[in-house]
Amino acid sequence: MSQKDWFEKDYYKALGVSKDASQADIKKAFRTLAKKHHPDSNENDPKAEARFKEVSEAYDVLSDEKTRAEYDETRAMASSGFRMPGGFGGQQGGAGGASGGVPFDLSDLFGRAGGGFGDVFGGVFNRGGGQQARRARRGADIESSVTLSFDEALSGLTLPLRLTSEAPCASCAGTGARAGTAPRLCPTCQGAGQINRNAGGFAFPETCHECRGRGMVVDDPCPTCHGSGHAPSTRTVSARIPAGVKNGQKIRLRGKGVAGENGGENGDLLVTVAVTPHAVFGRDGDNLTITVPVTFAEAALGADIAVPVPSGGTVKVRLAEGTQSGRVLRVRGKGVRRKDGTHGDLLVTVDVAVPQKLSSDARDALQQFADATKDHDPRADLMARAKDGGAR
Numbered sequence: 001m002s003q004k005d006w007f008e009k010d011y012y013k014a015l016g017v018s019k020d021a022s023q024a025d026i027k028k029a030f031r032t033l034a035k036k037h038h039p040d041s042n043e044n045d046p047k048a049e050a051r052f053k054e055v056s057e058a059y060d061v062l063s064d065e066k067t068r069a070e071y072d073e074t075r076a077m078a079s080s081g082f083r084m085p086g087g088f089g090g091q092q093g094g095a096g097g098a099s100g101g102v103p104f105d106l107s108d109l110f111g112r113a114g115g116g117f118g119d120v121f122g123g124v125f126n127r128g129g130g131q132q133a134r135r136a137r138r139g140a141d142i143e144s145s146v147t148l149s150f151d152e153a154l155s156g157l158t159l160p161l162r163l164t165s166e167a168p169c170a171s172c173a174g175t176g177a178r179a180g181t182a183p184r185l186c187p188t189c190q191g192a193g194q195i196n197r198n199a200g201g202f203a204f205p206e207t208c209h210e211c212r213g214r215g216m217v218v219d220d221p222c223p224t225c226h227g228s229g230h231a232p233s234t235r236t237v238s239a240r241i242p243a244g245v246k247n248g249q250k251i252r253l254r255g256k257g258v259a260g261e262n263g264g265e266n267g268d269l270l271v272t273v274a275v276t277p278h279a280v281f282g283r284d285g286d287n288l289t290i291t292v293p294v295t296f297a298e299a300a301l302g303a304d305i306a307v308p309v310p311s312g313g314t315v316k317v318r319l320a321e322g323t324q325s326g327r328v329l330r331v332r333g334k335g336v337r338r339k340d341g342t343h344g345d346l347l348v349t350v351d352v353a354v355p356q357k358l359s360s361d362a363r364d365a366l367q368q369f370a371d372a373t374k375d376h377d378p379r380a381d382l383m384a385r386a387k388d389g390g391a392r
């Protein structure tokens with residue numbers, strides 16, 4: 001509102017208080033009047049709505065000591081016959097206060113109520129048209145979780161996620177009061193949400209028991225939300241899970257959380273991903289791991305072996321002559337897809353398998369092999385080092 005309004009409006013009269021009223025008196029007067037003329041208890045009563053706005057505007061100016069001092073000064077000038085250049089006096093067009101731009105925050109008055117009641121008053125103000133912008137509020141983040149198969153985690157996918165979150169109850173618009181009724185100011189705390197408990201001569205503020213801190217009480221609760229003002233709201237969002245996601249990783253999907261209010265940005269959706277282990281493949285960062293059994297002959301003589309890859313199919317891996325059990329072979333580019341489109345590697349651990357049963361032919365052949373290599377003692381070096389290893 002402009003100072004032009006101040007010339008004409010007697011805010012003290014609007015609140016029914018004297019010019020030297022204390023802040024407490026002003027606050028008290030406003031609460032009483034705001035309650036009385038609250039449009040929700042005076043439905044389709046434009047007079048009450050106009051009065052409610054008048055009272056709100058008056059309180060807005062008088063509740064701030066600095067603004068109040070400026071207002072008093074302006075009024076003093078007006079009563080002494082001063083006129084602003086441009087003829088401010090008298091040219092104002094009736095419908096009070098709509099030109100205003102000072103944000104008026106009722107949540108301050110009605111206590112730490114949060115959600116619901118802000119909506120009540122927001123509705124009131126918006127109905128009047130051209131009213132002050134309410135404060136933009138960012139929506140809350142929502143957490144969700146999803147379990148992916150190993151293959152899904154590797155390739156990435158888009159999933160529909162059903163989300164349940166608390167939203168203002170649609171039946172009562174978040175007030176908690178049955179449609180057609182309105183919550184009233186809590187008589188115990190007068191809307192503050194807090195009361196002072198006296199103990200040993202000291203006053204301790206504590207949450208009001210009657211309204212549980214909301215500052216308002218509901219006589220006839222909304223049957224849909226049982227007076228809470230909140231209702232679970234279910235919606236489905238499509239969540240893009242990128243390729244290569246790891247077990248336990250959190251994916252942040254921007255703007256898919258709770259919707260912002262009054263132009264505030266949406267919250268985010270945080271999806272915790274669980275990946276079920278694969279029967280064969282493991283993950284080591286961007287690399288995939290696999291253990292492949294080979295025969296003693298393959299390891300000793302060298303061989304090309306087929307190794308499975310996660311996308312299906314196989315890749316040919318060459319074992320060099322004399323490959324040791326436990327040796328890790330790297331197959332480039334067959335690992336996990338990275339963000340930049342490149343891939344990690346497939347790490348193949350060679351596991352020399354010892355046959356549990358031998359045919360007599362195989363036994364004979366192996367015996368021949370043993371005879372042919374009997375001069376080689378694979379533990380000779382070990383024995384020597386075991387003996388020397390303790391010395392410096």
Ligand SMILES: [Zn+2]
Nearest residue numbers: 186189208211
């Ligand atoms: Zn209370």
Ligand SMILES: [Zn+2]
Nearest residue numbers: 169172222225
């Ligand atoms: Zn409700």
